[in-house]
Amino acid sequence: MNIYRLHPNGSVDTTFNAGTGTGAGQPHRSDALxxxxxxxxxGIFNTFNGVPCGHIARLNADGSLxxxxxxxxxxxDAVEVLALRPxxxxxxxxxxxxxxxxxxxxxxxxxxxxxxxxTFHVGNGTDGSVHSFQVRDDGSxxxxxAFNAYDGIARHGLVLLNADGSVDAxxxxxxxxxxxxxxxxxxxxxxxxxxxxxEFTSFDRVSRGRIAQLDADGTLDxxxxxxxxxxxxxxxxxxxxxxxxxGGGxxxxxxxxxxxxxxxxxADGSLxxxxxxxxxxxxxxTCLAVxxxxxxxxxxxxxxxxxxTIHRIIxxxxxxxxxxxxxxxxxxxxxxxxxALxxxxxxxxxCPNSYFNGxxxxxxxxxxxxxxRDATFNGIAPSALSLAVxxxxxxLVGGSGLRRLMPDGxxxxxxxxxxxxxxxYAIALQSDGKVIAGGNFSQIAGIPRxxxxxxxxxxxxxxxxxxxxxxxxxxxxxxxxxNGYVIGGGAFGHINGISRNDIARWTxxxxxxxxxxxxxxxxNFDQSGIISRVNALAFQPDGSxxxxxxxxxxxxxxxxxxxRLLTGCAVGTACDDxxxxxxxxxxDANCFCTGTSLCLPTQLTTTADPVISCGAVNLKLNxxxxxxxxxxxxxxxxxxxFTNTAGQPAYARxxxxxxxxFTLTPWYTKPLKAGRxxxxxVHASFDNGATWCDYGPSCTVKIGWSPLAPFAEPRGYxxxxxxxxxxxxxxxxxxxxxQVRIQLSGIDPELTNATLDITDLxxxxxxxxxxPLNDGALNTSLALPGALADGLYVVTIVTGEQLFTERLMIxx
Numbered sequence: 001m002n003i004y005r006l007h008p009n010g011s012v013d014t015t016f017n018a019g020t021g022t023g024a025g026q027p028h029r030s031d032a033l034x035x036x037x038x039x040x041x042x043g044i045f046n047t048f049n050g051v052p053c054g055h056i057a058r059l060n061a062d063g064s065l066x067x068x069x070x071x072x073x074x075x076x077d078a079v080e081v082l083a084l085r086p087x088x089x090x091x092x093x094x095x096x097x098x099x100x101x102x103x104x105x106x107x108x109x110x111x112x113x114x115x116x117x118x119t120f121h122v123g124n125g126t127d128g129s130v131h132s133f134q135v136r137d138d139g140s141x142x143x144x145x146a147f148n149a150y151d152g153i154a155r156h157g158l159v160l161l162n163a164d165g166s167v168d169a170x171x172x173x174x175x176x177x178x179x180x181x182x183x184x185x186x187x188x189x190x191x192x193x194x195x196x197x198x199e200f201t202s203f204d205r206v207s208r209g210r211i212a213q214l215d216a217d218g219t220l221d222x223x224x225x226x227x228x229x230x231x232x233x234x235x236x237x238x239x240x241x242x243x244x245x246x247g248g249g250x251x252x253x254x255x256x257x258x259x260x261x262x263x264x265x266x267a268d269g270s271l272x273x274x275x276x277x278x279x280x281x282x283x284x285x286t287c288l289a290v291x292x293x294x295x296x297x298x299x300x301x302x303x304x305x306x307x308x309t310i311h312r313i314i315x316x317x318x319x320x321x322x323x324x325x326x327x328x329x330x331x332x333x334x335x336x337x338x339x340a341l342x343x344x345x346x347x348x349x350x351c352p353n354s355y356f357n358g359x360x361x362x363x364x365x366x367x368x369x370x371x372x373r374d375a376t377f378n379g380i381a382p383s384a385l386s387l388a389v390x391x392x393x394x395x396l397v398g399g400s401g402l403r404r405l406m407p408d409g410x411x412x413x414x415x416x417x418x419x420x421x422x423x424x425y426a427i428a429l430q431s432d433g434k435v436i437a438g439g440n441f442s443q444i445a446g447i448p449r450x451x452x453x454x455x456x457x458x459x460x461x462x463x464x465x466x467x468x469x470x471x472x473x474x475x476x477x478x479x480x481x482x483n484g485y486v487i488g489g490g491a492f493g494h495i496n497g498i499s500r501n502d503i504a505r506w507t508x509x510x511x512x513x514x515x516x517x518x519x520x521x522x523x524n525f526d527q528s529g530i531i532s533r534v535n536a537l538a539f540q541p542d543g544s545x546x547x548x549x550x551x552x553x554x555x556x557x558x559x560x561x562x563x564r565l566l567t568g569c570a571v572g573t574a575c576d577d578x579x580x581x582x583x584x585x586x587x588d589a590n591c592f593c594t595g596t597s598l599c600l601p602t603q604l605t606t607t608a609d610p611v612i613s614c615g616a617v618n619l620k621l622n623x624x625x626x627x628x629x630x631x632x633x634x635x636x637x638x639x640x641x642f643t644n645t646a647g648q649p650a651y652a653r654x655x656x657x658x659x660x661x662f663t664l665t666p667w668y669t670k671p672l673k674a675g676r677x678x679x680x681x682v683h684a685s686f687d688n689g690a691t692w693c694d695y696g697p698s699c700t701v702k703i704g705w706s707p708l709a710p711f712a713e714p715r716g717y718x719x720x721x722x723x724x725x726x727x728x729x730x731x732x733x734x735x736x737x738x739q740v741r742i743q744l745s746g747i748d749p750e751l752t753n754a755t756l757d758i759t760d761l762x763x764x765x766x767x768x769x770x771x772p773l774n775d776g777a778l779n780t781s782l783a784l785p786g787a788l789a790d791g792l793y794v795v796t797i798v799t800g801e802q803l804f805t806e807r808l809m810i811x812x
Contacts, residue, residue, distance in 0.1 A: 003028060003041065003059075003063070003351050003361045003362050003363040003364020003365045003379055003381045003384065004016065004332070004351055004361050004364070004365015004366065004367060004373050005063070005346060005348060005364075005365040005366010005368070005373060005377040005379075005409070006313070006326075006328060006346070006366065006368060006371050006372065006374070007346065007367050007368015007369045007371050007372040007373075007374065008291075008315075008345040008346065008347070008367075008368060008369015008370055008371070009325045009326045009327055009368065009369055009370020009371040009372065010313065010315060010326030010327045010328035010331075010367060010371015011327055011328060011329065011367065011368055011370045011371040011372020011373065012328065012329070012357050012365065012367060012368075012371070012372045012373015012374070012375075013346065013365065013366045013367050013368045013372060013373040013374015013375055013376065013377055014372070014374065014375025015366075015373075015374045015375030015376020015377055015408075016061075016062060016063040016365050016366040016373060016374040016375060016379060016408075016409050017064070017362075017375065017378035017409075027044050027045070027334075027335065027337055027352025027363075027383050027384075027399075028041045028042065028043030028044075028045055028338075028350045028351070028352040028363040028364060028381045028382055028384020028385060028397065028399045029042060029044065029078065029079065029081075029094075029337040029338060029352070029383065029384055029385015029386055029398070029399045029423070029425065030042040030043065030079060030094075030337065030338045030350060030384055030385035030387050030388075030397060030398040030399055030424060030425065030426070030427060031082065031339070031340045031349075031350045031381065031384050031386060031388065031389075031395055031396070031398075032083060032084040032090060032340065032387045032390070032396020032397055032398065032427045032429065032435070033084070033340045033342055033348050033387060033388060033389020033390060033393065033394065033395030033396070033405075034084060034088070034389065034392055034393055034394010034396060034404050034405065034406070034407065035389075035392015035393040035394055035407075036061070036392040036406050036407045036412070037060075037061035037342075037377075037392075037393035037394060037395070037405075037406050037407000037408055038058055038059060038060055038061060038066055038393070038395050038404050038405035038406030038407055038408070038409070038410065038411070038412040039061075039340075039364055039381060039387065039394070039395025039396075039404075039405030039406075039409055040056065040057070040058045040059075040069070040084070040381075040387070040388070040394075040395050040397030040398065040402060040404035040405055040412075040415070040427075041056070041057055041058075041059065041082075041350055041363060041364045041379070041381025041382070041383075041384025041397025041398070041399055041403060041405070042055060042075075042078075042079025042080070042081070042082050042092060042094065042381075042383070042384050042385045042386050042397050042399025042400065042401060042402055042403070042424040042427075042439075043055060043078060043079055043337065043352055043363065043381070043382060043384040043385040043397075043399025043400055043423070044078045044352070044385070044399060044423065045057075045352065045363060045381075045383025045384075045400050046074075046382070046383070046400060047382055048065050048362060048380035048381060048382040049064075049065055049380040051065055051067075051380075052074075053065075053071065053382065053400075053401055053403065054071055054072070054073050054075050054099075054100075054400055054401040054419045054420060055074050055075035055077065055078060055079045055094070055096065055383055055399045055400010055401035055420060055422070055423060055424070056071055056074050056075060056079050056082075056092065056398060056399055056400060056401020056403040056417060056420055056424060057069065057071075057380060057381050057384075057401065057403035057405075058114070058394075058396075058397060058404035058405040058406070058410075058412045058415055059362075059377075059378070059379025059380055059381050059397070059403070059405030059406070059410055059411060060406035060407075060408040060409045060410010060411055060412070061376065061377055061378075061379075061393070061405070061406045061407030061409050061410060062376050062378030062379070062408035062409045062410055063365065063366070063377045063378025063379035063408070063409030063410070064378040064379065064380060064409055064411070065380040065410065066403070066404065066405055066406055066410045066411010066415075067411050067413060068113070068411055068413010068414055068416070069113070069114045069404050069411040069412050069413065069414075069415045069416055069459065070418070071099070071100060071110075071114045071401050071402065071416060071417045071418045071420065071445070071459070072100035072101065072418040072419035072445055072446075073101050073418075074099065074400060074401030074402075074417075074419040074420050075092070075094065075096040075098070075099050075400050075401040075402070075419060075420025075422050075424060075439075075441050075444075076096050076097060076098045076419070076421025076422050076441070076442075077094065077095050077096040077097065077400060077422025077423045077439075077440060077441065078095045078096065078129075078383070078385060078400050078422060078424075078425070078439065078440065079092050079093070079094040079383070079384075079385050079386060079398035079399035079401055079420060079422075079423045079424025079437075079439055079441075080093055080094040080095065080129060080130060080131050080145075080385040080399070080423045080424055080425010080438070080439050080475075080476055081093040081094065081130060081131055081132050081133055081385060081386030081398050081424055081425035081426020081427050081437070081438050081475070081476065081477065081478060082385075082386035082387055082388050082398025082399075082424055082426070082437060083133035083134075083135050083386070083388045083396065083398075083426060083427030083428030083435050083436050083437065083480070084135075084388035084389065084394070084396035084427060084429035084433075084435045085135055085139075085428075085430030085431065085432055085433040085434035085435045085436070085454075085457070086390070086429065086430060086432050086433040086434075087112075087430065087432040087433015087434050087456070087457040088111075088112035088390065088394070088404070088414075088415065088433040088434075088435075088457020089109055089111055089112060089117050089120075089432075089433050089434030089454060089455040089456040089457045089458070089459075089460075089462060090109065090110045090111075090112070090114075090388075090396045090398075090402050090404060090415065090417060090427065090434075090435030090437060090455040091108070091109050091133050091141060091398075091424075091426070091427045091428050091429070091430075091434075091435035091436025091452075091453065091454055091455065091478065092107070092108050092109075092110060092386075092398040092401070092402035092417065092420055092427060092435070092437025092438070092439060092441070092444070092455070093106060093107045093108075093129075093130025093131065093132070093143065093386070093398065093423075093424045093425045093426035093436075093437045093438020093439035093440075093451065093476070093490075094106060094129060094130055094386075094399070094400075094420075094422055094423025094424035094425040094426075094437075094439020094440050094441055094474075094475075095129035095130075095439055095440020095441070095474050096420050096422010096423050096424070096439050096441025096442060097421045097422050097441055097443065098419065098420070098422065098441065098442050098443040098446075099116060099401070099402075099417065099418055099420030099421050099441055099442075099443045099446070099447070099449065099453075099461075100116070100417075100419030100420070100444060100445030101419050101421070101443070101445075101446045102418075102419075102421075102443035102444065102445055102446025102447045102448060103421070103442040103443035103448040103450070104116075104122065104125055104420065104421065104441045104442045104443030104444045104448050104449030104450055104453055104461075104469075105122070105124060105125025105126055105127070105422075105440070105441060105442035105443075105448075105450020105451040105469045105470070106125050106129050106130045106145065106422065106425075106438060106439045106441045106450055106451025106452060106469055106470065106474060106490075106492075107122050107125050107126055107130045107143060107424075107437050107438040107439055107441065107449060107451040107467070107469050107475050107488065108122060108125075108402070108417070108420060108424070108437045108439075108441055108444030108447075108449035108452070108453025108454075108455060109122075109165065109434060109435055109436055109437055109444075109449070109453040109454025109455035109456070109461055109462045109465060110416075110417030110418070110437065110445070110453070110455025110458075110459035110461060111417070111456030111457060111458030111459040111460025111461070111462070112404065112412070112414050112415040112433070112455075112456060112457030112459050112460075113414050113415050113416035113417075113458035113460060114402065114404070114415045114416025114417030114418055114445070114455075114458070114459025115416050115417065115418055115445055115455075115456070115458055115459050115460025115461065116417065116418055116444040116445035116446070116447035116449065116453070116455065116459075116460050116461020116462075117434065117435075117453065117454050117455035117456040117460050117463065117465065118447060118460065118462060118463020118464070118466075119164055119456065119461075119462030119463040120163075120164060120165040120436075120449070120453050120454020120456075120463070120465025120467070120510060121165040121449075121462075121463070121464070121465050121509075121510040122150075122151060122448070122449035122450055122452045122454075122465075122467040122468065122469045122510065123150075123151030123152070123165075123448070123450065123466050123467055123468030123469065123510070124150075124152055124448070124450040124468045124469055124470075124471065124496050125151065125441070125442055125449055125450015125451030125452055125453070125467075125468070125469020125470060126145055126147035126149065126150050126155075126159075126440075126450055126451025126469035126470025126471075126474065126475045126488065126490065126492045126504075127147050127148055127149045127150075127450075127451070127469070127470030127471025127492045127495065128145055128148060128157075128182070128440065128451070128470045128472045128475070128490050128491040128492025128502070129145050129146050129147070129182075129423065129425055129440035129451070129474015129475055129476060129490050129491055130143055130144070130424070130425050130426050130437070130438025130439040130440065130441075130452055130469075130475015130476060130477075130488060130490050131144050131145045131146065131182065131183060131184040131185075131426050131438065131439075131474065131475055131476005131490045131491075131534065131535055131536075132144035132145065132183060132184055132186045132198075132425065132426035132428075132438065132476050132477015132478045132479070132488075132490070132536055132537050133186065133386075133388075133426040133427050133429075133438050133477070133478020133479070133480060134187060134194070134428050134477075134479020134480040134481070134486070134487060134538070134539060135429045135430045135431075135435070135478070135480030135486070136428075136430070136479075136484055136485065136539075137430075137431045137480075138431070138481065138484035139162070139163030139430045139431065139432055139434065139484035139508050140161060140162050140163055140168060140430075140480055140481045140484030140485030140506070140507065141161050141163075141430065141436030141452075141454065141478055141479075141485075141486025141487075141488075142158065142159070142161075142171075142186050142188065142194060142477075142478050142480050142481055142485065142486045142487025142488060142505065142537055142539070142545070143158070143159045143160075143161060143186075143428070143436065143438040143451075143452045143475045143477070143478040143479075143486050143487060143488015143489065143490075143504065144157060144158050144182075144183030144186045144196060144198065144426060144475060144476050144477020144479060144487065144488050144489020144490055144534045144536065144537040144547070145157060145182060145183060145184075145425060145426065145438055145440075145451065145470070145474045145475025145476040145477060145488055145489055145490010145491060145533070145534065146181075146182030146183075146199070146474035146475070146476060146490035146491010146502055146532075146533040146534065147159075147182075147451055147470025147471075147472065147474055147490045147492015147493065147494075147500065147504065148179055148470060148471070148472065148492040148493020148494040148495070148499060148500050148502065148521060149468075149469075149470045149472075149492060149493060149495025149496055149497065149498050149499065149500045149504070149512075150167055150451065150452060150467055150468050150469045150470050150488065150492075150495030150496070150500060150504040150506060150512050151166075151167065151450070151466075151467050151468000151469055151495050151496040151510075151511075152468050152471065152494065152495050152497040152498055153167050153495035153496050153498035153500060153504065153511075153513075153514065154495055154498030154499030154501070154504070154512075154517070154518070154521075155167065155173075155176065155488065155492075155498070155501075155504010155505065155506075155512060155513075155516065156175055156176030156177050156178055156179065156181060156492070156493070156499065156500045156502040156503045156504065156519075156520070156521020156522055157176050157177035157178075157181050157182050157198060157488070157489040157490050157492065157501060157502015157503035157504070157518070157522050157532070157534035157547070158173055158177065158183045158186070158196060158214075158218070158479075158488055158489035158490075158500075158502065158504055158516075158518065158534055158537060158545070159171075159470075159486065159488035159489075159495065159500060159503060159506050159512065159513065159516070160218065160479075160481055160485030160486045160487040160488075160504070160505020160506050160516055161436065161452060161454070161465070161467045161485065161486030161506020161507065161508070161513075162465070162467075162484050162485060162486070162506055162507030162508025162509040162510055162511060163430065163432075163434070163464075163465060163484040163508035163509065164454070164462065164464040164465030164466070164467075164507075164508060164509035164510040165449075165452065165453065165454050165462065165464075165465030165466045165467030165509070166465070166466070166467050166506055166507045166509035166510030166511025166512070167468065167495070167504065167505060167506040167511040167512020167513040167514070168481075168486070168506055168507030168508065168512075168515070168516065169507060169511065169513040169514030169516070170217060170485070170505075170507070170513055170515035170516065171216075171217055171218040171481070171485050171487060171505025171506075171513040171516030172217060172218045172219065172513065172514065172515040172516035172517040172518075173204055173214060173218035173220070173487075173503050173504075173505070173516050173519075173521075173545070173554075173555075174203075174204030174219065174220070174518045174519035174520075174555040175499070175501055175518040175519020175520030175521040175522075175554065175556065176203065176204060176218075176489075176501055176502055176503030176504070176518020176519070176521035176534075176555065177196075177198060177199075177200035177202075177489065177501060177502035177503050177518065177521045177522015177533075177534050177547060177549065177551050177554055178200065178202060178501045178518075178520050178522035178523030178551060178553055178554060178556075179499075179501040179502075179520060179521055179522075179523060179532070180493075180501070180502070180522065180523050180531045180532035180533075180551070181198065181199055181200030181201075181202075181491070181501060181502035181503070181521055181522015181523055181532030181533055181534055181550070181551035181554070182199045182474065182476055182489060182490045182491035182492075182522065182532055182533015182534040182535060182549045182550060182551075183196050183198040183200075183476060183477040183487075183488065183489010183490055183502055183503050183522075183535065183536065183537050183547050183549055184197055184198040184199070184233075184234075184235050184477045184489065184533060184534055184535015184536045184537075184548065184549045185198065185234070185235065185236050185476075185477045185489075185534075185535050185536010185537055185538060185547075185549075186426075186428075186478055186487055186489055186536060186537015186538055186539070186545070186547070187237045187238060187239050187245075187479060187536070187537060187538015187539055187540075187546065188479050188480065188481060188538065188539020188540075189239060189243070189538070189539045189544070191540060191544075192216040192481065192539060192540075192544075193213055193214060193215060193216060193221060193540030193544025193546075194213065194215075194218075194479050194481075194537055194538060194539040194545020194546060194547070194564075195211070195212075195213055195214075195237045195239070195479075195536075195537065195538025195539060195545060195546020195547070195548070195564070196212050196214060196237070196477065196479065196487070196503070196534055196538060196545050196546050196548060196563070197210060197211045197212075197233075197237040197247055197249070197477070197536030197537065197538070197546065197547055197548015197549055197562060198233065198234070198235075198477060198489055198490070198502070198522070198532075198534025198535035198536055198537075198547055198548050198549015198551065198561075199233045199491070199502075199522070199531070199533030199534065199535060199549035199550015199561070200212075200502060200522030200523070200532050200533070200534055200547065200548075200550060200551015200552070200554060200559065200561060201229070201522075201523070201532075201550075201551040201552015201554075201559055201560045201561055202522065202551060202553020202554035202555065202556065202557050202559035202560075202563065203220045203518075203522065203551075203553075203554025203557070203559045203563030203564070204219065204519055204521075204555030204557060206220050206222065206553075206554055206555065206559050206563065208229055208547070208551070208553075208554055208559020208560060208561065208564070210230040210232070210233045210234045210249070210251070210535075210549050210550060210560060210561015210562045210563075211229060211230060211234055211237065211245075211247050211265075211269075211536075211546055211547065211548035211549075211562015211563060212224075212545065212547040212554065212559060212562050212564045213267075213269065213540050213545060213546040213564020214487075214544045214546065214547065214563075215544040215545070215564075216481065216545075217515060217516065218503075218505050218513070218515070218517075218518070218545065220554065220555075220559075220564055221540075221545075221564030224265075224266075224267065224268045224269030224270075224540075224544075224546075229254065229255060229560030229562045229563075230247070230249065230251040230253070230263075230548070230560060231252060231253045231254075231560070231561075232249065232250040232550075232561065233533075233535060233548070233550035233551075233561050234247045234248060234249030234250075234251060234285075234535060234536060234549065234561060234562060235248060235249040235250070235284070235285060235286050235287070235535040235536060235548075235549075236248040236285060236286060236287050236288040236536050236548075237288070237536035237538040237548050238288040238289070238290045238296070238538065239290065239538060239540075240264070240290055240294050240296070241290070241292060241293075241294050242294065243267050243540070244264050244267065244272055244275075245264070245267070245538065245540075245546060246262065246263075246264055246290060246296055247262070247263050247265065247536075247548055247562065248261060248262045248285030248286070248287070248288050248298060248300070249261065249284065249285055249535070249548070250284050251263075251561070252280070255271060257271055258279075258280070259271070259277060259280060260277065260280025260281050261282075261283070261284070261285045261300075261302075262277050262280060262285055262296075262298060262316075262320075263277075264320070267540060269562075269564060275319060275320040277305070277306060277316075277320045278306035278307070278320070279304075279306050279307055280305070280306065281300075281302050281304065282303045282305075283301045283303045283304070284300045284301045284335075285298055285299070285300040285302065286299060286300040286335065286336065286337055286338075287299045287300065287336060287337065287339045287350075288339065289340065289347055290341075291315075291341065291345070294318040295315055295316060295317055295318060295323060296315065296316045297314075297315045297326075297339055297347055298313065298314050298315070299312060299313045299337075299338075299339050299349065300335060301334075301335040301336075302314065305322055306321075308322065310322075310331070311328060311330055311331025311332055312331055312332035312334070312335065313328055313331055313332060313336055313349065314326070315371070325370065326369075327370060327371045327372075328356075328357070328367070328371040328372075329357045329371075330358060331356065331357065332351050332354045332355070332356050332361075333354055333355045334351065334352065334353045334355075335351075335352070335354075336349055336350065336351050336354075337350045337351070337352060337385055338384060338385060338386055338387040339387065340389045340395065342366075342389055342393065343389075344369075345369040346366050346367060346368055346369060346374060347366070347367050348364065348365075348366050348395055349364065349365050349367060350363065350364055350381065350384035350385070350386075350387055350397070350399075351364065351365060352382065352383050352384065356373060359373075362379065362380040362381065362382070363379075363380065363382045364380070364381030364384055364397065364405075364409070365377065366379070366409065377407075377408055377409040378408065378409045379395070379410070380409075380411075381397045381399070381403070381405070382399070382400075383400050384397045384398070384399045385398055385399040385424065385425055385439075386398035386399065386425055386427045387427070388427040388428070388429045388435070390429065390433070392407075393407035394406055394407060394412055394415075395407075395409075396427050396429070396435055398423075398425070398426070398437060398439065399424060400420070400423055400424075401417065401419070401420045401424065402417040402420055402424050402427075402435075402437055402444070402459070404459065414458060414459075415457070415458060415459040416445075416458065416459040416460070417444055417445060417455055417459040417460070417461075418445020418446065418459070418460075419443075419444070419445060420437075420439075420441045420444050420445075421441050421442055421443050422439060422440045422441040422442065423439045424437045424438070424439040424441065425438060425440070425475060425476045425477075425490070426438035426439065426475055426476060426477050426478040426488075426490075427478070428478040428480040430454075430480060430484075433456075433457040434454050434455065434456055434457065434462055435454065435455050435457075436452065436453070436478055436480060436486050437452065437453050437454070437455065438452050438477070438478045438490065439451060439475055440474045440475070444461050445460070445461060447461045447463075448466075449461060449466070449467075449469065450470065450471075451469030451470045451475050451488075451492070452467050452469045452470075452475055452478075452486070452488055452506065453465075453467075453469075454467075454510070464509075464510075465508075465509065467486075467510035467511065468495055468496040468512055469495065470490070470492030470493070470494065470500065470504070471492070471493065471494040471495065471496065471497065472492055472493055472494070474490045474491040474492055474533070475488045475490035475492070476489060476490040476491065476533060476534060476535050476536075477489040477490065477535060477537040477549075479537035479538065479539055479545060484507075484508030485506065485507055485508060485513060486505065486506045487503065487504070487505045487516070487545060488503070488504055488505070488506070489502060489503045489534030489537045489547055489549065490502060490533060490534055491531075491532065491533035491534075492504075493521075495512050496512065498512060498514075499518075499519075499520070499521070500517075500518055500521065501521020501523070501532075502518070502521050502522040502532055502534045502549075502551070503516075503518045503521060503522065503547065504518070518554070518555060519555035519556070520555050520556050521554065521555065522547075522549070522551040522553070522554055523552065523553045523554075523556075531550070532551040532552075533549050533550050533551070534547050534549040534551070535549040535550070536548045536549065540564070545564065546562065546563070546564050547562070547563050547564075548561060548562045549561060579595070579691060580685075580686035580690070580691065581597060581598050581685075581686040581693055582594070582595030582597050582598065583595055583596050584596050597693075598632075598633070598634050598635075598686060599632070599684065599693030599694065600633070600684075600693075601694075601696040601697065602629050602630045602631075602632050602660075602682045602683065602684055602693075602696045603629060603630060603681070603696040603697045603698070603699055604616075604628065604629055604630075604680055604682065604701070605628045605629065605630055609628065610626070610661065611626050611628055611661075613626075613680075613699065613701065614699035614700075614701075615699060615700060615701070617701075617704065618704035619701055619702065619703050620664065620703075620704055621665060621666050621671075621672060621674065621703065622665070623664070623665050624663075625663070625664045626661055626662070626663055626664070627661065627662060627664060627680070627701065628660060628661035629660045629661070629696075630660070630696075631660055632660075632693070635660075635684035635685060635686055635693075636658060636685065636686060636687075637656055637658055637685040637688050637689045638657055638659070638660045638682055638683075638685075639654055639655070639682065639683055639684075639685070639689070639692065640654065640656075640680055640681075641653070641654045641680065641681045641682070641683075641695065642655075642672065642678045642680055643678065644676065644678060644679070645676075645677050645679055645700065648676060648677075651670070652670075653667070653670040653672075655667075660682075660684075671807070672703050673703065674704065675702075675703065675705065676703055677701070677702045677703075678700065678701055678702075678703070679698045679699070679700055680698065680700070680701055681695040681696060681697070681698050681699075682696055683695045728742075728743075728744050728795070728797060728804040728805070728806045729741075729742070729743040729744070730742060730795060730806050731743075733807075733808055734809035734810065734811040735784070735808065735810055735811075736810070736811070736812050737784055737788055737790070737812055738783070738786075739781050739782060739783050740781070740784060740808060741781050742756075742779070742780055742781070742782055742795075743777075743778065743779050744777065744778040744797060744799075744804060745776065745777045745778075746776065747773060747776045747777060747799045747800075748776060748799065748802070749776035751773050751776070751799050752772065752773055753770050753771065753772060753773060753799075754771045754772075754773055754797050754798065754799040755768070755770055755797065756768065756770070756771055756782070756795065756796070756797050757795075757796045757797075757798075758793050758794070758796075758808070759793065760792075760793055760794075761791070761792055761793075761794075766788060766793065767784070767785055767788075769782075771797075773799065778797070778799075784810070788810055789810070790811055791809075792808070792809055793807070793808045793809075794807060794808070795807070795808050
């Protein structure tokens with residue numbers, strides 16, 4: 001499949017020659033234009049001009065392959081989207097599970113040389129494909145696709161990632177586009193709001209017709225897109241300079257008004273009737289590029305516009321009429337998968353398996369401002385699915401890999417993302433040059449990055465950013481917030497086991513943003529079941545997010561294929577915020593559904609109710625001591641969090657009970673230690689632990705010594721010597737009974753030996769030995785008596801005035 005560059009008037013730029021491109025049946029889906037004019041393309045292709053490239057390639061400015069962009073075996077499946085950061089790093093998204101032989105799920109970030117950016121940690125990536133990126137000025141990136149989770153954190157089609165690939169927990173779209181929705185396009189407005197588009201009909205349970213606007217925190221903006229929305233899914237979103245929204249896709253109407261394939265919307269989601277496409281498009285719109293003057297270049301599998309024959313691409317005036325000055329001649333003969341506008345007005349076109357004006361392409365071309373082919377651009381970008389143009393003119397291309405092209409289309413030798421094992425569907429370019437990639441990959445250059453990743457300007461995976469991607473990975477859209485958070489949309493259900501149906505947000509460090517909780521996310525109901533996806537995401541200037549795609553609800557609220565994550569409402573109208581801990585829910589002046597909170601601060605009791613627990617000392621682990629918290633009326637579960645006080649080894653343990661008090665007994669997992677003091681906080685739940693109130697004030701408790709009994713904490717003490725933290729480690733534990741490794745530090749360095757005893761649960765000594773010490777530490781393997789039966793034993797080590805105990809389980 002070929003790729004062309006067109007002049008602003010639609011004619012082919014003959015200086016751009018991509019040769020045979022990606023080859024027949026090997027479409028390229030995405031492009032990224034670098035500041036130096038090189039172009040990175042991604043898609044389904046495995047070769048470019050006969051050279052293996054693993055779904056991603058970088059072209060020089062003349063369209064030739066940039067052989068310096070070395071991706072190894074590349075991606076193992078399609079790259080749907082690419083996004084170039086200002087520092088040259090590249091985000092690649094798609095439907096892949098490896099890059100350069102290493103697992104990475106659907107999203108990855110590469111350095112400028114195409115190596116995996118190890119600073120961008122996607123963890124398990126997305127559990128569905130990545131379709132879109134929106135890179136924000138602060139380095140965060142919004143990822144869109146068809147996933148429900150990112151790195152095990154629930155994000156349904158949309159997730160905001162921090163600059164290191166971690167999820168931004170402050171970006172919470174509730175249930176987003178639902179379990180079956182997807183985000184295919186993301187755009188960030190100047191005010192920080194997001195526009196998203198894709199396959200969804202609701203956003204956070206509110207009806208949106210495949211497009212939505214979200215507030216900066218990922219919540220639905222209820223003030224826009226309140227009509228019936230699109231009747232079929234949009235695939236692309238873009239903002240015009242005046243803030244109006246352009247949506248393109250498969251639809252034939254918006255809110256019951258005929259708009260075949262393209263519609264212009266006001267910022268509040270209402271239809272802009274001044275933009276009149278007439279009978280609109282015959283065919284599918286897959287991509288949009290808005291010029292600074294407001295004119296829109298439209299690409300896809302397009303045959304007619306307002307009754308006139310077109311050849312897959314057209315430029316429209318601000319009133320929706322066709323621009324006759326953009327003349328591509330006989331144009332393209334196959335689907336255009338991505339567009340990227342250069343600062344000089346030329347446009348990069350990803351055109352897998354296509355001829356242009358009767359001449360073969362190599363999957364990517366550049367057109368001059370008049371629509372003619374730019375002959376100086378000779379890029380080769382097989383199967384490019386996503387594009388991004390860097391400020392220096394170089395072009396990032398995502399697809400079945402991630403590449404960067406020089407401004408002339410040749411491969412950028414300084415960018416090597418390595419092999420990406422699947423598709424990159426979305427690219428978002430950060431201001432620092434790093435790139436967020438989203439897709440269905442699981443690794444880049446051998447570095448695990450599932451569905452979402454960040455790459456450095458060299459193409460290498462950013463090691464500081466390793467976001468956990470969706471469990472079933474497809475990210476189709478990414479939107480990068482100015483604060484570095486990344487929202488991803490696509491077709492996925494969970495991120496590291498956390499529900500994020502088709503949308504999620506990652507923090508700048510790559511953590512899943514737990515504050516962006518899409519609830520049940522996007523859903524779409526059809527004959528094949530529940531299938532939804534987000535195709536596009538876009539930020540509005542106020543920070544809300546518009547999402548478009550194939551869905552009919554978001555978080556169980558109907559939204560037909562477009563949604564903004566804030567709610568339009570009448571003040572005082574009854575609503576349901578979904579929280580069991582509130583009553584009398586109504587919409588407030590800011591269109592938030594809020595209620596009277598039942599959450600009261602709770603802490604350990606300070607009076608005999610039934611016992612004084614706050615500040616208690618000499619608590620026993622033998623079933624004779626009780627810990628109690630103050631009552632929260634109506635709560636049906638209480639959770640107690642124990643942490644060590646300062647100066648003690650790190651420790652954290654939470655335990656929940658249906659009542660506000662419990663009896664202290666030994667715990668098999670992370671047991672409390674006799675003689676230690678712990679900080680304890682408590683919070684309550686009204687829905688059996690599905691959601692929790694905030695933790696209350698902290699209190700301390702001290703565990704005293706108990707007589708040694710079955711399952712009880714052995715008596716011991718710690719001397720005044722304070723060196724390294726003193727912690728006895730036994731591993732493997734459980735052991736097969738042959739041997740156990742013993743590690744212990746913090747011992748008085750003047751001591752030379754330690755005494756070890758092993759007793760069974762009845763106090764019978766089954767082994768005793770002396771172990772040598774070395775500079776205040778014990779690190780040795782101990783052979784166990786072969787006659788020891790399976791079961792639980794207590795290991796006691798005495799060193800001078802110090803005593804250490806730990807349980808040992810033998811299980812064959």
